[in-house]
Amino acid sequence: MAGFLGTVRGRKRSAAVLRSLAEVEVPEVMDHASAFPIAIRKATGARVTDADGNRYLDLTGFFGVALAGHRNPAVATAIRTQAGRLLHGMGDVHPAEVKARLLRLLAARMPAPGYRGLLGLSGADAVEAALKFAAAATGRGAVLAFEGAYHGLSGAALEVTHGRTFREPFRAALSGRGRFAPWPARDGSDLDRCLSAARALARDPANDGPAGAVIVEPIQGRGGIRVPPPGFLAGLAGIAREAGAALVVDEVYTGCGRTGAFLASAAGIRGPDAICLGKALGGGLPISACMMAPGLASAVKGLPSEAPHTGTFLGHPLGAAAAIAVLGEIDRRGLLAAAVRVGDRIRERADAWRRRFPSVADVRGAGAMVGVELARPEVAGRTVEAALRAGVILLTEGPAGDVLAFTPPLTIADADLDRALSAVETALAEAAT
Ligand SMILES: Cc1ncc(COP(=O)(O)O)c(C=O)c1O
Known part of the structure; x- marks a missing residue:
């Protein structure tokens, strides 16, 4: 597991995929010119590798799909x-x-x-x-x-x-x-x-x-x-x-x-x-x-x-x-109980963020579907970008993009979840200033 976080070095191949897509995909689908997206090569459990070999922990379940883990x-x-x-x-x-x-x-x-x-x-x-x-x-x-x-x-x-x-x-x-x-x-x-x-x-x-x-x-x-x-x-x-x-x-x-x-x-x-x-x-x-x-x-x-x-x-x-x-x-795998356990772990950290960061306006959800609302959408956006740079995949929800959404694979190991949440905490601290 060592080296799973903070190993994002370069994104040359991801950028090349994006450039290639820009030539052939309908422009509406995504912002091909953005430096944000990574091109995904493989994923197992809650661990993801991009086209450049950078490794990430996934706190999204890829839109909630990988509930039982990527490539279960x-x-x-x-x-x-x-x-x-x-x-x-x-x-x-x-x-x-x-x-x-x-x-x-x-x-x-x-x-x-x-x-x-x-x-x-x-x-x-x-x-x-x-x-x-x-x-x-x-x-x-x-x-x-x-x-x-x-x-x-x-x-x-x-x-x-x-x-x-x-x-x-x-x-x-x-x-x-x-x-x-x-x-x-x-x-x-x-x-x-x-x-x-x-x-x-x-x-x-x-x-x-x-x-x-x-x-x-x-x-x-x-x-x-x-x-x-x-x-x-x-x-x-x-x-x-x-x-x-x-x-x-x-x-x-x-x-x-x-x-x-x-x-x-x-x-x-x-x-x-x-x-x-x-x-x-x-x-x-x-x-x-x-x-x-x-x-x-x-x-x-x-x-x-x-x-x-x-x-x-x-x-x-x-x-x-x-x-x-x-x-x-x-x-x-007892995933219903796992949803509660994983969700509680996320909420415990997020409640601490609410006490620590004035920019955190609300923490809510049920089971492993947790939303952390930020007072300003740009802080949410910056947090997501900084988290990705640190090796964590996270997304926002809400019409204003002001809610960090946590819907990880329910099979995520406690140690991986804790590391990913620590990286989000650092990203949040960075983005909030
Ligand atoms: C509650 C809900 N219903 C329907 C959909 C649409 O699903 P799909 O994107 O697979 O068509 C979504 C997608 O996010 C959803 O969240």
């Missing part, structure tokens, strides 16, 4: 075994064997019996499925969502993603079916006001008719690790019921154990109409699931000859095999 051995073995058998099935015609196994395992982890799943390749796919089925079930396309929400960037998902950056360039493609209610403060001080606003928007604002779906993240992830107060999810469930709308819980970020429970929403609500999973589910392979309660699952009746909602790669065998392995690892 059980996941890699499952992929190799599956690759030796079948790379591609015929999703809705001749399914891969593994698809049935995965859906049975997922159904068993739902909060009530009878859930059925529809697999996709991205979080946005799972959200699309939920919102399409909700529209089919209710005959209503309007959706109640929340300020700060992030549900993905494809058609229906973008309609309910709040950020201006994502919506503005594609305004002409938006129908306006998303209605955004305020997100309540964690201390519950404005809970009643926010729920009243949500109720009014779910009913019939401006005579556009009631919403057909209510979509919510149990904790807003990309919105800045924003935790709602107790009672919020239950209140929303009541609002959805009153409005006859489907309640869709987007657990793409929070799900699969990130917060210490398989579903972060399970403590707040018993049986939402749909639960979206993605990110960590495939252990690094692109697979997602929209799990629907029986009523919503049977809302769409397929035509005899064609499935009305499907895709070429539906129930992809490699993704399904990887997801089965991830679910096994969650149990075998």
Whole structure:
């Protein structure tokens, strides 16, 4: 392990990859001229190596995906075994064997019996499925969502993603079916006001008719690790019921154990109409699931000859095999308990930062999903850059980029986590001055 931190010497190869990308990639995708990005060569557990051979510790899980560790051995073995058998099935015609196994395992982890799943390749796919089925079930396309929400960037998902950056360039493609209610403060001080606003928007604002779906993240992830107060999810469930709308819980970020429970929403609500999973589910392979309660699952009746909602790669065998392995690892390695342990370790350090640095405004989260809000976004940005220079991969969340987001692999060794947090502490001290 020696030498894992502070070994970032040069980034010549990374810079060359960036220059090469700049010539062939759509400019919108990233800032190719920036000196910040590294080109990643390999990753194992929580350790990452870049194209120049520099080594890093990962506190992001690469957008929360590497929950069971980068290139988790059980996941890699499952992929190799599956690759030796079948790379591609015929999703809705001749399914891969593994698809049935995965859906049975997922159904068993739902909060009530009878859930059925529809697999996709991205979080946005799972959200699309939920919102399409909700529209089919209710005959209503309007959706109640929340300020700060992030549900993905494809058609229906973008309609309910709040950020201006994502919506503005594609305004002409938006129908306006998303209605955004305020997100309540964690201390519950404005809970009643926010729920009243949500109720009014779910009913019939401006005579556009009631919403057909209510979509919510149990904790807003990309919105800045924003935790709602107790009672919020239950209140929303009541609002959805009153409005006859489907309640869709987007657990793409929070799900699969990130917060210490398989579903972060399970403590707040018993049986939402749909639960979206993605990110960590495939252990690094692109697979997602929209799990629907029986009523919503049977809302769409397929035509005899064609499935009305499907895709070429539906129930992809490699993704399904990887997801089965991830679910096994969650149990075998006790990753739900690990999420709590890792999260507590991060929070303990972050609470000390709050006492030490006036620039740290808040520490929040659940399990191993921890947000450290800084009073000024530029301090967050500088901290992330300084951490990378010291060998730690860290990212910000929140529309202003002012929240340091900690979502590491849950398999990270205590010593690695402590070293990475010490490097962040130094970076924070440097950035705050
Ligand atoms: C809560 C939530 N939903 C949906 C998505 C979209 O997932 P994907 O980027 O895989 O489409 C994300 C991505 O960050 C997310 O955080």
